[in-house]
Amino acid sequence: MPLPMSRSALRRVKRLVVKVGTGTLTDRAGRFDRDNCGRLASELAEVARGRKVVLVSSGAVALGAERLGLVRSRGKPWDIPTKQACAAAGQPHLMAAWGEALGRHGLVTAQVLLTADDLASRKRFLNARRTFERLLDAGAVPVVNENDTVAVDEIKVGDNDTLAALVAGCVEADAVAMLTDVDGLYDRNPAEPGARLLRDVPRVTAEIERSAGGAGSERSVGGMITKVKAARRLGAQGVVTALLSGRRARALPALLAGEPVGTVFAPGAHRLSSRQGWLAAAARGKGVILVDAGARRALVEQGRSLLPSGVRGVQGQFGVGDPVDVAVDPARPFARGLAGYAADEVRRIAGLKTGEIERALGYKYLDEIVHRNDLVVLETGRE
Secondary structure (H helix, E strand, O other), rough: OOOOOOHHHHHHOOOOEEEOOOHHHHHOOEOHHHHHHHHHHHHHHHHHOOOEEEEEOOOHHHHHHHHHHOOOOOOEEEEEEEHHHHHHHHHHHHHHHHHHHHOOOOOOOEEEEEEEHHHHOOOHHHHHHHHHHHHHOOOOEEEEEEEEOOOOOOOOOOOHHHHHHHHHHHHOEEEEEEEOOOOOOOOOOOOOOOOOOOEEEEEHHHHHHHHHHOEOOOOOOOHHHHHHHHHHHHHHHEEEEEEOOOOHHHHHHHHHHHOOOOOOOOOOOOOOOHHHHHHHHHHHOOOOEEEOOOHHHHHHHHOOEOOHHEEEEEEEOOOOOHHHHHHOOOOOOOOEEEOOOOOHHHHHOOOOOOHHHHHHOOOOOOOOOOOOHHHEOOOOOOO
């Protein structure tokens, strides 16, 4: 039986982002697992031959808690300052662990600390891209983590899953491999009888997201749902995403050989341009423009611009040129673009024809609220 196209494409990957979760780097007691770190480093060195690899690594908070002698009470989460203190104490030891483990195989590591805001800024996004390029050209393995000591709202469920997607857009990766403490995505809670591992996911739908469930392990900040949402974002960028066990020996090399391990999420049909990739992955919508079903069809199926006639509401505040999300359901944006009008202006012209804009505002910039050249579709299918 021939391999699905997404698995076959993994054999040709030249740029790879590998995300390693906390559950993969800690034992059952929450202590840093140096043996597993060393094994993963050996496999990363193997797959790095002929490829450029970026590592997004969790584990700083757990390692810092160990160093500081802190124990989390079951069911009682730490507050933000405690998480930040643990991250500050753990980050240098996390880098030292990866540096030592990868150094045994002749690889040089480089620490890159980011927040989502760093990549949401187009200027800082391009600066980060140039730094990554220089490191990869020099043969180094960038080790990326959230800059948790200065980020507040970034320390939340799925931060490093989302960060892996952001980094993939920044370095124009072909694929993202998320190593976790489960074998992949199941159609229900894997602890339930009859749970089935989904080997290949052609498209991430709302049903797939619902099956992903809730939180991850007690020590992990992420959960399965954040990985699935990251896969949806990456798919829109034309990037293959794989979810596999970081505890299974040689799972990563097997994945890149096209073997049936883990879960593979198929990419969209088209690779986005650099600017579209930034809009899809890194830019944060500063507000939401709510549209009707007809406008959604025009944007998604016909590649048109967003006109006032299809707008039915606005959430939040944004200015001209700011990234904005476009949605029928505000909880599930299907597109993102650069606003041609500010939020208050959009509210005043919502539902009007283009010929009525000047009468409503007293002036007119453009016919379009979001021009198709400044818009990227994040989700193409019907639910």
